[in-house]
Amino acid sequence: MSLHAVRQHLAQAGIELQVHKKRVKNINFRLKPYTLMVSAPAFISTAQIEQAIAKRVSWAIDNHAQVLEQHQRKHRPLADSSTADSPILLWGAEQSLTLSRDKKLAYYREQLAATMPSLFDKWQPVVGAYANEIRLKKMHTRWGSCNTRARRIWLSVYLPAYPLECTEYVIVHELCHLHHANHSHEFWQTVATAMPDYRYWHDMLAGKTGQLD
Structure with missing residues (x-):
């Protein structure tokens, strides 16, 4: 082989x-x-x-x-063991409400589920690749993942804490895996062609709770 x-x-x-x-x-x-x-x-x-x-x-x-x-x-965040309310960020902006961990995750899931369809409608034609299925998941070490064979993309429910462009970058990244299953030079060229400023949003997410696959 x-x-x-x-x-x-x-x-x-x-x-x-x-x-x-x-x-x-x-x-x-x-x-x-x-x-x-x-x-x-x-x-x-x-x-x-x-x-x-x-x-x-x-x-x-x-x-x-x-x-x-x-x-x-x-590497599980310490917040996972806490039920205390804490301030919440939505698309990078601090909100007036405070939520417990479980309620925060439910809130993020709801917000991402509502926004996700329009973002995929925007970026799939740009990348020239279309997912068969899109799912949300609580992930501590990933922002997104892609099963290239099933053309299934997963997004982390933590993404709504960051600017919307970060979620757009993750979507572009995973869609580009439908062209290239690895992180080759050709893969990153495809990402850059679709989203020329991807590096800024990539770096914003780097070192946070997740990583891309």
Whole structure:
């Protein structure tokens, strides 16, 4: 199985393959959230690397859910254990109301569900890709995800806390995965063509509670 085929197979499971040649004696594998990192000795041929990675594809896919669960448990916001009311942001602007965590999530879900159809109607023709299904989910480590085979896009219910353009960027990002299942140079070119200022909104979300797949 070629590296390209392996990348495509892993991408369908939401895993990006990263291969680096280093000054190591053996091929080393490290499975992280949404990423399979491979370090290979500089003297090993591409064919040998492909063969070794192909043997690990099933292992990576089978164990990825457990890695995600451990990561989410470790990085779960402290607010999850609190029922106290707190101020709320909507599309980046502070609101006059305060809500508990559960009510805040319900409020964000309602706001995103109401806004989402018009945003997809706006951006799908621009990107030139159309989702079969759009869902909302409480995600701590992702802003969005895309199942390229089912053409199903998930959005994080936390997005309405940030400016509307951030949600638009996440939608563009996930729609572009319907053209490119990985984060290749071609993928980012497609994102930039659809949304030239995407980097500003990307950076605003970077380092917050989620990350993109």
